[in-house]
Amino acid sequence: MNLKSFLPAATVTVTLFSCRDIREGTADYAIIPLPQHTEVTPQTKPFILDKGTVIVTPENDNEMKTIAGFLNAYIDECTGYTLATSTEATKNYITLNIDKSIKNPEGYRLAISSDGITITGGSHAGVFYGVQTLRKASPVEASDKIAFRQTNIEDYPRLAYRGMHLDAGRHFFNVEQVKQYLDLMALHNLNVFHWHLTEDQGWRIEIKKYPLLTEIGSKRKESLRTDGVKGTDGKPYGGFYTQKDIQEIVKYAAERYIEVIPEIDLPGHIKSALAAYPELGCTGGPYETAVEYGVHKDVLCVGSDKTLPFVKDVLTEVMQLFPSRYIHIGGDECPRDRWKECPKCQALIKAQGWKDTKQYEAEDKLQSYFMTEVEKFVEENGRRIIGWDEILAGGATPNATVMAWRNAEYGAEAAKKGYDVIMTPCGQLYFSAMDVLNLPGDNAIRKVYDFNPVLSDMTETDAAHIKGIQACLWSEDIETMEQIEYRLLPRLAALAEITWNGFDKQNRDYHEFALRMFNIIKRYDKYGLSYHKGAFEVTSDYENDTLNRKLSIRLNTLGNRKIYYTLDGSEPTEASQLYKEPFTINSNAILKAKVIMPGETDNSLVCDTISVNKATFCPVTLAGQPSPTYTYKGASILTDGLTGDTRYNTGRWLGFLCDLNATVDLGKETEVSSAAFRTDVAIGSAVMDITGMEVWCSADGKHFTKVAESSKPVLKKDDPDGIYRHELTFDTQQARYVRIVGKITPKLPSWHTWPGGDAFIFVDEIYVN
Template identity: 40%
Template structure:
């Protein structure tokens, strides 16, 4: 009888252990591989030590410590070796951080520098030793930290008791981005940094910063101070849906060089590259309000646009004049010096070519330079800026209209219209970023009944998740040119920070899994199950979010 009781108890414990192992993890984006390695657990205690293999990992250690303290109220300690010293001995692929007998378990961050996929990492939770994160590079260590964060509780006051697991993970695409339009509505530096944190928590690595458009110029140019003195402010704006109600209250704001450097530095600590966009030769009414002589109708008064969207497709454009090209050289040279990243965005979209067609001066320029049509003239502008940017050692990106008149192969195309335009870019040997509006514009409302963020849509969560980033009918070489994808947030109808958060969440999470996780690990049913926990994380971070997914799916949240 006693033996039977022992056997019954053993079977019960085995069943419970099996249930524990089968408990699903709620990690977004889904890792390549996650395995339960044992029955034990590890609890992160107050003052648990974070140890790093080299000083360059200090930002990842500090990030984790700050997260634990800010959101869970658990202070950790960090041990950073002095600059010039490393814990690495012998084989550079083997780390020498070991625990001495009786030494408390800790969190160890290691840069293996093994030359494998950038951003790849291994995370292992070993009950007797602690947590070990080994990255292929510094970015990989940081992404391992993000996965660890997603294993933590989603509310303060809950003990961070973690199962014995091993995660092997790496990104599917090199480019994983989010865009923010700060022109239609301006956002303070504090929110830009918060937005960058949201990207980091989703393992996104590019921040596309839309800084100029018809409605305003938002970045200081010391070479042209008039741009922010006049071009950063519009005389009022339209409230509500077009035609809306005119509010004659000046609206403005811009980022100084100091602001930009602070944001770029903040992003770099989170392994995010900032890509600034100066939109030319269309979407330039803020420039023309400052310099009317740069337009095809210099004698007509100009002002920054008050309306949104399609109405500004017909706004005047830059004219091909010597003083305009001098302006472009000055501005893009300063932009390259201000932003240390490799990429500069030239815009190039929705250029109203009728103004060039109606200008005899422009037509004369085209004849003199052998430009057969206005598409070729648009390419002339893009090529000119590309020469400036390339001269600074950087690479140009533009919206897919830049293909219309022909561009050089080293220019990267950002496909915002139908995927067919992205396929055209790939078939003409261009690296391509897919951000097709029907799947990737998060200013579109999430459901038909949603009233918080504007008139267009819907773009439901499932559609974002299901976007096919790599089109069909491509050769193997063309598939390699698919650099990645991004989500966009245009802010015509998003005047506040809470609406910006409401628009991107939870759709940023769907984007993140789409650009990070391998195709075979993507599963809508699994992702939709994880959304519940992700909402709890949004609440922990203090972020607003849309619950349209639960309403449209007729699913009750398990609060």
């Protein structure tokens, strides 16, 4: 696979000339990400790129010559020839230059006249992105000549940090695979590569002062199977990057204007280092490089006088290899179990006078102390640190940048405290998560495209601390480039769009974006890239019209293909109803919809059941609001007649960090004798069940009477995940208003991965009969 050959499509015309077919392609500026401002001059003579075109660069500018080399490679992929280069302008030219008056260093101007093309950047990086635009506007089909309509483009990115992460700890990817990853990033205008190099399951970076880190720590005795079968494969596994490898990759990334940020995960996720140097742990070992994923109790001994010198030595070599402004030091998922039992750690706590408080345990201060010491060292070397959002526990290091992964609210909290934030919430931007990828149709893409890192309650000052967005790719079940591509594509297009163009919904049109993405997906096909084909599926969008008591249904598919549907559960055919515009229903129905077009072989089918009870399509008010991350279309989800499956993040479930307290207005006094709702339980993800339920009735919406209640114990560790239905029956009541209360688990139990943490409940539908 040659990623340089991945060029967006355009039209191709064939003209007979001198008994030979001359293939002339036409550039198309509807690319991803879409430039900020594009002005095409209609009915003017286009510029024709041909073998006589010359690439013009400033004299003695070697960096610009490298960019010209990229441009020539892209042209060669399209035309089969390379262009001459010069330092003097001609009439048939592509000129590359810099204008410091362009304020954004990654910004550029692309001006096309009948004589030639001029790309002017605020820096060399800006010129590079101008070249990428020219690359993606050029036709993908083989062309002898390319016609570029006269156009003026002014473009720049909205975010300075446009990131993509790769975990090499669980599975190792060689130098060539990392380069291919960087090529995909460059194609999508991403500029930060977050490289996760150390993990419980493997230490992947050569540190010359500590050779055992790679001699021992880079290897594990076996791996968990990735084929869906539980258990291990029984095969030894290993791999690491030499310092020469690192230098090669950093140089390769820099040529594509990608900053490489290394992550050395501290003080947890460190069993691979403890296996090599057991004296760094609280128990002294012996330790083994981990096979199982998850959170491991063995972490660095912060109380040991050997730990900080070791960390400083490692980071010294890391900083010599990586010129990045940031060094990522992890800080996530570090349990305190060993510290509570360790004499050295307890001695340090005593010496510092740390005590348990309502907010933090004394052991939390150990992590804050350790991270602060690491930060001081990194800053002494002219760098800054990034850490996962758990570094806020115990009081964050003073100048850290916080990477918010658990949800966007943690990022908002950090911003309010004055910390710079990179948003990478797992619900939207963990591209490794198959439960998100398997959402029907283009829902996984929508999750990325619709993500707004600036929450509604953030002030302008808070919002200014949101410095970037990053998606993450963890490699627990990823081993090959094909698997990487499948997880990234086409969501990488949506990430490119929001990081480059911003996330203001008023200025964005998803359906216009989807058409551009449809073209990109066809290019993925042409160049053999693996991608998630669910984007082609029909998707359904429902709006609960509680005013008129009916459900509005909209069907979508990329590329404006023909959709046929039925409402009686029968299989759609070309004789079925052709979808033209949104329609409504107000009774039980089984919706089935699919694309039927000549040449289509995809038989994917939308199938949804709408079930009506007395609460369906009725207005709902909530006393406590759902989490912003899991609000979706709000309270109306609870009475739209639609139920969710076991994936709580599909948009069918509301996620609460408080009690469910929902009041349904039935519209008039009605006989009622039962009320119910469903919860979705995923214990490992802190999604618990209710601990009690109440039903209240009222005639006027002001004076309520409790008519039923129940309680249940907090879930145990071995209780099953899945959907739980909760129902209470009571003597028949005359009521217009019915209030349903579901009591949340107050705190996660002691056996949980995050003991004492907040627990969610997820609710999808309310039933009143």
